[in-house]
Amino acid sequence: MKAVALKAYLPIQHPESLLDVDLEKPTPVGRELLIAVAAISVNPVDTKVRAPKSKIETDFRVLGWDAVGTVLATGPEASLFKTGDQVFYAGNIARPGSNSEFQVVDERIVGRKPVSISNAEAAALPLTAITAWEGLFDRLQIARDKQTKPKNLLIIGGAGGVGSIAIQLAKALTNVNVIATASRPESIAWCQSLGADLVVDHSASLVEQIRAQNIHYVDYIFCLNNTDQHWPTMAELIKPQGLICSIVELAGQVDLNLLKNKSVSFSWELMFTRSLFETDDIVEQHHLLNRVAQLIDDGSIKTTLNQVLSPINAENLRTAHAQLESGRTVGKIVLEHWPAN
Numbered sequence: 597m598k599a600v601a602l603k604a605y606l607p608i609q610h611p612e613s614l615l616d617v618d619l620e621k622p623t624p625v626g627r628e629l630l631i632a633v634a635a636i637s638v639n640p641v642d643t644k645v646r647a648p649k650s651k652i653e654t655d656f657r658v659l660g661w662d663a664v665g666t667v668l669a670t671g672p673e674a675s676l677f678k679t680g681d682q683v684f685y686a687g688n689i690a691r692p693g694s695n696s697e698f699q700v701v702d703e704r705i706v707g708r709k710p711v712s713i714s715n716a717e718a719a720a721l722p723l724t725a726i727t728a729w730e731g732l733f734d735r736l737q738i739a740r741d742k743q744t745k746p747k748n749l750l751i752i753g754g755a756g757g758v759g760s761i762a763i764q765l766a767k768a769l770t771n772v773n774v775i776a777t778a779s780r781p782e783s784i785a786w787c788q789s790l791g792a793d794l795v796v797d798h799s800a801s802l803v804e805q806i807r808a809q810n811i812h813y814v815d816y817i818f819c820l821n822n823t824d825q826h827w828p829t830m831a832e833l834i835k836p837q838g839l840i841c842s843i844v845e846l847a848g849q850v851d852l853n854l855l856k857n858k859s860v861s862f863s864w865e866l867m868f869t870r871s872l873f874e875t876d877d878i879v880e881q882h883h884l885l886n887r888v889a890q891l892i893d894d895g896s897i898k899t900t901l902n903q904v905l906s907p908i909n910a911e912n913l914r915t916a917h918a919q920l921e922s923g924r925t926v927g928k929i930v931l932e933h934w935p936a937n
């Protein structure tokens with residue numbers, strides 16, 4: 597089968613940082629599904645895993661954790677899907693990724709593809725939707741109830757892949773006032789188009805801009821970019837007894853004591869936790885992806901796709917990785933169609 601893979605971890609400008617290769621088609625076991633991959637999306641995790649280092653892989657390593665495709669075969673214990681079903685999923689970071697014509701994936705982390713949108717539009721969603729859903733509802737514990745007392749949610753990094761779906765899920769399912777951050781006209785307009793109630797610039801003082809709106813504290817903060825940089829600001833803006841969730845690992849160290857006087861809770865969100873540790877509730881990712889598909893199909897939220905590259909090959913994936921590495925992506929980049937033989 598066709599795949600894009602690496603053996604050496606090289607800067608993205610290097611022609612061998614990602615290679616077009618031919619690999620053996622996998623076979624599904626247990627609760628796995630064999631998927632014919634139709635479209636994939638790229639995420640910063642791909643560039644972080646690919647980041648230059650001296651290690652050399654013995655076998656080709658396939659990256660990519662976001663795909664749409666068709667179920668071609670099911671493992672003997674699979675029961676949630678059947679051959680021919682259209683699905684979308686992010687997959688497991690510890691397994692080969694989706695940058696291949698065929699992939700096996702545990703059915704408990706797979707959802708049905710939304711029927712009302714194209715493969716490319718659907719491929720933009722799974723990894724970021726899982727992250728946003730788990731961050732907003734499992735970690736920040738925001739009530740999925742539009743009748744509750746309105747509260748303020750600050751989303752730092754609103755126009756990125758995760759922010760683009762987090763803004764929409766928060767507006768569609770909860771009663772929060774969404775304050776998103778963006779620093780450029782294009783990303784500000786994108787956040788507004790997705791339903792953000794207020795957009796503030798993360799390259800200037802968030803405290804000053806938010807307080808200028810007569811909002812002294814925010815109830816929730818979802819940090820989707822540069823946790824180190826925003827830590828003191830988050831400590832200042834969070835309401836006493838509020839909740840902060842970050843999805844971005846620290847580059848250095850931060851002072852957890854800044855949260856003590858306010859009895860603030862801080863939590864991490866990693867969307868791979870359930871699949872990495874095969875937690876008891878791993879099937880919740882199947883349920884939440886189905887719920888996201890339903891929200892797309894009933895028009896409550898829309899795709900976050902912003903750019904499509906075709907075909908799926910090493911050259912286009914190198915282009916997509918380079919764009920992600922700029923840190924300036926708005927919405928999602930998707931690749932579709934395998935090259936003809």
Ligand SMILES: NC(=O)c1ccc[n+]([C@@H]2O[C@H](COP(=O)([O-])OP(=O)(O)OC[C@H]3O[C@@H](n4cnc5c(N)ncnc54)[C@H](OP(=O)(O)O)[C@@H]3O)[C@@H](O)[C@H]2O)c1
Nearest residue numbers: 640727753755756757758778779780783821843865866867
């Ligand atoms: N833990 C998890 O499960 C998980 C899951 C998904 C992603 N992540 C991580 O979360 C981060 C965001 O992912 P993503 O897919 O949303 O990324 P992305 O699409 O690459 O994010 C790009 C956006 O980041 C914004 N940005 C750049 N610098 C910023 C800063 N200093 N402060 C605030 N925003 C800034 C940019 O806005 P402007 O252009 O307006 O400046 C741009 O729109 C990445 O580090 C990724 O690895 C973690």
